[in-house]
Amino acid sequence: MLSRAWTWVTDRFGLTPIWEVTLGRRVPKTPWYFGDGAALLLLFTVLVATGAVMTLTYAPSPDAAYLSVRHITEEQPLGWLVRALHYWAAGFMVVMLVWHVLRQLLVAGYKSPREGTWLVGVLIFFGIVVMSFTGYLLRWDERAIHAVRVSLHMFHRVPVIGDALVVFVQGGEEAGSRLLTRLYSVHVIFTPLLLYGLLGLHLYLVLFQGTTTPREREEPVATAEEQRALYKAQKDSEALGEPFFPDTAFQSGVMAFTVLALVVGLAVGVGPAPLYPHANLVEPSFPVEEWWFWWYSALIALLPPAVAPWFVVAFPVALFVAMVALPFVDRSPARGMRRRPFAVVFVIAVVAALAGLSGLRLRSPWTAWPDPAPPPVPAGVVLSPEAEEGRHLFARFGCNSCHAVAGQGRQVAVDLARTERRWSRDEYRRFILKPPDDVAMPRYRGRLTEGELERLLDYVHAAQTFPRQARPERPAGGPFNRPPGAGPERPAPGAAEEASK
Numbered sequence: 001m002l003s004r005a006w007t008w009v010t011d012r013f014g015l016t017p018i019w020e021v022t023l024g025r026r027v028p029k030t031p032w033y034f035g036d037g038a039a040l041l042l043l044f045t046v047l048v049a050t051g052a053v054m055t056l057t058y059a060p061s062p063d064a065a066y067l068s069v070r071h072i073t074e075e076q077p078l079g080w081l082v083r084a085l086h087y088w089a090a091g092f093m094v095v096m097l098v099w100h101v102l103r104q105l106l107v108a109g110y111k112s113p114r115e116g117t118w119l120v121g122v123l124i125f126f127g128i129v130v131m132s133f134t135g136y137l138l139r140w141d142e143r144a145i146h147a148v149r150v151s152l153h154m155f156h157r158v159p160v161i162g163d164a165l166v167v168f169v170q171g172g173e174e175a176g177s178r179l180l181t182r183l184y185s186v187h188v189i190f191t192p193l194l195l196y197g198l199l200g201l202h203l204y205l206v207l208f209q210g211t212t213t214p215r216e217r218e219e220p221v222a223t224a225e226e227q228r229a230l231y232k233a234q235k236d237s238e239a240l241g242e243p244f245f246p247d248t249a250f251q252s253g254v255m256a257f258t259v260l261a262l263v264v265g266l267a268v269g270v271g272p273a274p275l276y277p278h279a280n281l282v283e284p285s286f287p288v289e290e291w292w293f294w295w296y297s298a299l300i301a302l303l304p305p306a307v308a309p310w311f312v313v314a315f316p317v318a319l320f321v322a323m324v325a326l327p328f329v330d331r332s333p334a335r336g337m338r339r340r341p342f343a344v345v346f347v348i349a350v351v352a353a354l355a356g357l358s359g360l361r362l363r364s365p366w367t368a369w370p371d372p373a374p375p376p377v378p379a380g381v382v383l384s385p386e387a388e389e390g391r392h393l394f395a396r397f398g399c400n401s402c403h404a405v406a407g408q409g410r411q412v413a414v415d416l417a418r419t420e421r422r423w424s425r426d427e428y429r430r431f432i433l434k435p436p437d438d439v440a441m442p443r444y445r446g447r448l449t450e451g452e453l454e455r456l457l458d459y460v461h462a463a464q465t466f467p468r469q470a471r472p473e474r475p476a477g478g479p480f481n482r483p484p485g486a487g488p489e490r491p492a493p494g495a496a497e498e499a500s501k
C-alpha cells in the first residue's frame with residue numbers, strides 16, 4: 001500500500017528523472033571535508049527562514065527600525081532565538097565560504113571543465129559579502145551607522161562617479177530614510193533573488209560538471225575531455241565510486257549538521273548580536289565592526305594613512321578581478337596539492353594572515369583607524385611626568401581613536417576634557433577596565449598593566465582640569481570618523497545643506 005502510494009507520488013510529480021540525476025546518481029568517493037558546500041546550503045536555508053520570520057516585524061524606517069529589532073529581541077516569543085540564529089548562521093556562512101573558496105584553491109576546483117562553476121561561485125561570494133554587510137546595517141544602531149558612514153565614504157572615493165554613486169546609494173542628497181529602505185530592499189529582495197538564481201546555477205553545474213575527484217589530483221589533466229573521462233571512470237568503478245545517496249550525502253550531511261549544531265549552540269548560549277544605542281545621523285558614532293571584518297580593519301590600521309582609504313576601495317575590486325581571472329591564468333594541467341606547492345603556501349599564508357590580523361585586532365583597542373599622535377597639551381597647561389606618560393599611552397592604546405581631549409582629536413566618544421561627570425579614580429578605573437555593556441568602548445581589562453592604567457588615570461584626571469573652551473571649528477581626525485564628504489577634498493552631495501541646517 002505504502003509502496004504503491006510512493007510509486008504514484010514519484011510518477012505523478014515527475015520525481016524519478018530528477019532523482020536519477022541528483023541524489024540517485026553515482027559519484028566518485030570524496031573525503032568528508034567536501035561537505036562544506038552542503039554546510040553552506042544548510043546555513044543559507046537557516047538564514048532565509050529566520051530572515052523571513054524577522055521581516056514580519058522589522059520596520060525599515062529610521063524611526064522604527066531600531067525599536068523593531070529591540071521588539072524582536074526582547075518581546076516577541078523566541079524572537080531573540082530567531083535573531084541569534086540569523087546572526088550566528090551569517091557568521092558561519094562567512095567562515096565556511098572562506099573555507100570553501102580556499103579548498104577550491106587547494107584542489108584546483110576552478111580548472112577545466114569547471115571554470116563556469118567557479119565563476120558563478122565568485123559572484124555568490126560577493127553576493128554573500130553584500131548580504132553580511134547590509135544585514136548588520138539594518139540594526140540601525142550606532143555601530144551600523146558608523147559602518148554606513150564608512151561605506152558611503154568608500155563610494156565617495158570611487159573615481160569620477162563617486163558623488164553620483166553616493167546619491168544613488170542614499171536614494172537622494174542625504175543619508176536618511178531612503179537609504180535604509182534601499183539597504184533593506186538590497187538585503188531582502190535584490191541580493192537574495194540573485195543568490196537563489198546563482199546558487200541554482202552553481203548546483204546545476206556541480207551536477208553537470210561534477211566535482212574534483214581524487215584521481216585527477218594525482219595525475220595531470222590537460223583538457224576538459226580528459227577530466228570527464230576520468231570522472232566517469234571513477235564514478236562507475238566499484239572501488240572509487242559510490243551512490244550520492246546515501247553514502248556521499250551522509251558524509252556531507254554530518255559536516256553540515258555539525259556546523260548547524262555549532263550555530264544553534266552559540267545562538268542559545270551567546271544569543272543575538274548586541275544592540276548598541278539607537279543611531280541617529282547627527283551624533284558621532286562608534287566604530288566597532290563585526291568579528292568577520294576584524295582582519296580587514298587590522299590590515300587597514302597597519303597601512304600608512306595616505307594609502308588606507310584607497311586600499312579600502314581597491315581591495316574588493318582587486319580581489320574580484322583576481323578571482324575571475326584565476327581559471328584563465330592558471331592553466332597548468334597539475335591539480336591537487338602535491339603538484340601545486342604554491343597553492344598550498346598561498347592558502348597557508350592567507351589563513352595565517354586572517355588569523356594573525358584578527359588576533360591583532362582582538363588584542364588591540366584599535367578602532368580601524370588609529371592615530372599615533374597623542375592629543376596635544378593645551379597652551380598654558382603643564383602636565384606632571386605621570387600624566388605626560390599617560391598622554392602617550394592614550395594614543396598607544398587607541399583611546400584617541402574615539403576620545404577627543406579639549407577639542408583636539410576624533411570626536412567619536414565624549415571629549416575627556418568636557419565630561420559631565422567627575423568620577424573618583426576608582427570609578428574611572430572600573431569603567432576603563434570594563435565599560436558597561438551598552439557603551440561602545442573596548443574592555444581594557446587584561447590589555448593594560450597596572451602601571452599603564454595608573455598613568456592613564458593621571459592623564460584622564462589632568463584632562464578634566466584643562467581649560468574648557470568653546471566647540472572646536474571642525475572635528476579633526478581620519479576621514480572615516482567624519483560624515484562622508486565633510487573632508488577637505490571634495491564636499492559630498494548634501495554635505496553643504498546639512499552643514500547649513
Ligand code: HEC
Nearest residue numbers: 365367397398399401402413414419421439440441442456
Ligand atoms: C571605540 C571607542 C572608544 C575607545 C577606543 C575608548 N573609549 Fe572611552 N568611551 C567610549 C564611549 C562610547 C564612552 C561613553 C561616553 C560617551 O557616550 O561618549 C566612553 C567613556 C569613557 C570614559 C567616561 C567618560 C565619562 O565621564 O562619561 C572614560 C574615562 C574613558 N572612556 C576613557 C577611555 C580611555 C582611557 C581609553 C583608552 C584606554 C578609552 N576610553 C578608549 C568609547 C571609547
